[in-house]
Amino acid sequence: MNARMNHAWRHAHRGRLLPVLALLLLLGGLLAWLSWPATPIAVRASATTPATDSTTVERGRYLATLGNCQLCHTPRGGVPYAGGRGIATPFGTIFSSNLTPSPAGLGTWSADDFWRALHHGQSRDGRWLYPAFPYNNTTHITRPDSDALYAYLRSLPPQATPAPAHQLDWPYSTQAALKVWRALYFEEGSATPAAERDGDLEVQRGAYLVRGLGHCSACHAPRNALGASSNMLDLAGGLIPVQNWYAPSLTNPTEAGVQDWTLDDIVALFQSGRAGNALVTGPMAEVVQHSTQHWSAADLRAMALYLKQLPRTDTPVASTTTASVRLKGTGEQLYDKRCAQCHGEQGEGRRGTDGRFAYPPLAGNRAVTMASPANLVQIVLNGGFAPATPGHPRPFGMPPFVLNLSDGDVATLLTYIRTQWGNQAPPVSTLDVQQLRGTSAR
Amino acid sequence: MFRTFSRCRLLGPLFSALASCLALPTLAAPPAFEDTIAQRTLACTACHGAQGRAAPDGYYPRIAGKPAGYLYNQLLHFRDGRRSYRLMTHMVEPLSDSYLHEMAEHFAALDLPYPAPSPVAATAQELQRGKQLALRGDASRQVPACVQCHGTALTGVQPSIPGLLGLPRDYLNSQLGAWRSGQRRAHAPDCMASIAQRLNDSDVSAVSGWLASQPLPVNPKPARVLPAPLPMECGSADAPSPSAAKRGRP
Numbered sequence: 001m002n003a004r005m006n007h008a009w010r011h012a013h014r015g016r017l018l019p020v021l022a023l024l025l026l027l028g029g030l031l032a033w034l035s036w037p038a039t040p041i042a043v044r045a046s047a048t049t050p051a052t053d054s055t056t057v058e059r060g061r062y063l064a065t066l067g068n069c070q071l072c073h074t075p076r077g078g079v080p081y082a083g084g085r086g087i088a089t090p091f092g093t094i095f096s097s098n099l100t101p102s103p104a105g106l107g108t109w110s111a112d113d114f115w116r117a118l119h120h121g122q123s124r125d126g127r128w129l130y131p132a133f134p135y136n137n138t139t140h141i142t143r144p145d146s147d148a149l150y151a152y153l154r155s156l157p158p159q160a161t162p163a164p165a166h167q168l169d170w171p172y173s174t175q176a177a178l179k180v181w182r183a184l185y186f187e188e189g190s191a192t193p194a195a196e197r198d199g200d201l202e203v204q205r206g207a208y209l210v211r212g213l214g215h216c217s218a219c220h221a222p223r224n225a226l227g228a229s230s231n232m233l234d235l236a237g238g239l240i241p242v243q244n245w246y247a248p249s250l251t252n253p254t255e256a257g258v259q260d261w262t263l264d265d266i267v268a269l270f271q272s273g274r275a276g277n278a279l280v281t282g283p284m285a286e287v288v289q290h291s292t293q294h295w296s297a298a299d300l301r302a303m304a305l306y307l308k309q310l311p312r313t314d315t316p317v318a319s320t321t322t323a324s325v326r327l328k329g330t331g332e333q334l335y336d337k338r339c340a341q342c343h344g345e346q347g348e349g350r351r352g353t354d355g356r357f358a359y360p361p362l363a364g365n366r367a368v369t370m371a372s373p374a375n376l377v378q379i380v381l382n383g384g385f386a387p388a389t390p391g392h393p394r395p396f397g398m399p400p401f402v403l404n405l406s407d408g409d410v411a412t413l414l415t416y417i418r419t420q421w422g423n424q425a426p427p428v429s430t431l432d433v434q435q436l437r438g439t440s441a442r
Numbered sequence: 443m444f445r446t447f448s449r450c451r452l453l454g455p456l457f458s459a460l461a462s463c464l465a466l467p468t469l470a471a472p473p474a475f476e477d478t479i480a481q482r483t484l485a486c487t488a489c490h491g492a493q494g495r496a497a498p499d500g501y502y503p504r505i506a507g508k509p510a511g512y513l514y515n516q517l518l519h520f521r522d523g524r525r526s527y528r529l530m531t532h533m534v535e536p537l538s539d540s541y542l543h544e545m546a547e548h549f550a551a552l553d554l555p556y557p558a559p560s561p562v563a564a565t566a567q568e569l570q571r572g573k574q575l576a577l578r579g580d581a582s583r584q585v586p587a588c589v590q591c592h593g594t595a596l597t598g599v600q601p602s603i604p605g606l607l608g609l610p611r612d613y614l615n616s617q618l619g620a621w622r623s624g625q626r627r628a629h630a631p632d633c634m635a636s637i638a639q640r641l642n643d644s645d646v647s648a649v650s651g652w653l654a655s656q657p658l659p660v661n662p663k664p665a666r667v668l669p670a671p672l673p674m675e676c677g678s679a680d681a682p683s684p685s686a687a688k689r690g691r692p
Contacts, residue, residue, distance in 0.1 A: 076523035077521070077522025077523040286536070289536050341475065342475065352477040358477065358481075382529065382532050383485050384532055384533055384536070385485065387536040388538040388541045389538075393540070394479075394541055395482070395536075396482045396484075397483060397486070398485055399484055399487075399488030400488065400533075
């Protein structure tokens, strides 16, 4: 009787025991994988001894300008490439590394180590790097370009200050978290993708610049809660976390797509910071200021050609009739009082004596009508200038309104300009403004 | 005028339109657009008051008539993190040295009347101590007198030393506090940081109280030169060279 019961029990539970064991084994394996320290990935040694001649160093300097490396790797007002600039992320603050040839920087790094970091996102000692360093992009940089960048960084005066330790929340600070993130989102770059191998050489160069050094997708890719995108090279537009600026879609002509622009206008935008009624502002102003205005004419043209031929992803602009008459009344008053002097009574903008727009028109301006109101909120709250460049040396400024307008005022005003003069964009709510204002104190 | 009139006629029967008709004429007519440096710097005067004559709240100081070199240095300090105020840094960050210098020269050249000083809450003893620090300093603590650098009339000295009169006490207190804590810095050697760190809280309160209560002299402009050499060395930026202006700042 007892034996039979025992047998029955075993029989009944054998079916459940196996999956539990398998699950435990899987969990154990996962844990081992997560906690196993990474060793440096073997990389093919450079074919030749790293060049240090002035031509290579100069080429490296130009490549670093293409990549805007200096902006993140330099503290405000500090020694170039000394690192230590804090980059705020939703997971904590990352401090950029010292890239000068000192023991605190890349002093002990070889050209192979440098290539491993760019291509695999892995440090010299095998640690995985945090993806605030956009290695989904730098993985597309060629080995000769990596070596030239290395030669340039080796030529800098050494700076002994080490970067401060990152201030990241657990578990994002762990190597295990990075391992998971990489498994999900990192894709090692290969040589030119097959689709482009036969294409136009200039377009290929443009693609290389946009994907690699230009790291455009680092901002222009949509982002999920892990700060990633299923396609990390996507250019469909995304909100830059913490800063709350929206990097508009480069594939959608109603956002920042340039498929319908002339090549000259595209080049002018990156070279001078303005073209037609468009001005670069916010984080893109930094890109123009520190990087693209210094690009060669050939590289600007190559990038323009590539951006112009990107496949379109038109999305119908949601039209709106929800702005109430009441809203229009106060919106109109706010507009007349605060904005009309510069942007015109009908949102037509104002031209300076050079015939160019001093203040951009708001009527028919896609920066006003695109779905995300993030950039409008930032511009109205903080004001600011377009970058001063040789092609646009004395930009007109926009006053900040953070001290004068409440969240409700900003919402009313933005809803007004998004629904006037033929503009048909969704309204902006007080809650939108509250959420987007972020760290902009009143 | 015509625009206002026609709008009222169109929306006549509506109460909201009546309100807007009543409200509109009371709005100050905005000045017409002009392609000038004053127009380009409306972003500055939004906080620093019309033509840079200071905001009523006391925290955005007067910039009109300050020496150009001083204003230029401050713009660079905000850009390069030696002074910190988020809105200011955001404003100057994308601009070139030569454009910032042009803005500094624009505000420096403005010659506007100063308002009478606001009443200051301070005891006679405090004011006496403040006056002593300003005019004679405190040799026992190696604190030079304000007048030794900021000019006999305390209206500043060309090209880079600011005047100390016509500033609200709150502003003077917060600046001296920032110098002491290292929140406000200047080009090395940072003479004002050294001096501020030799002052204590009551010194700061005394000297700010006395300075804020002084009216401007008949000639409120910065002096051309100092009668004697500076008591200590002070850093400053050179004006941008014309060739740097052409290149643009990398």
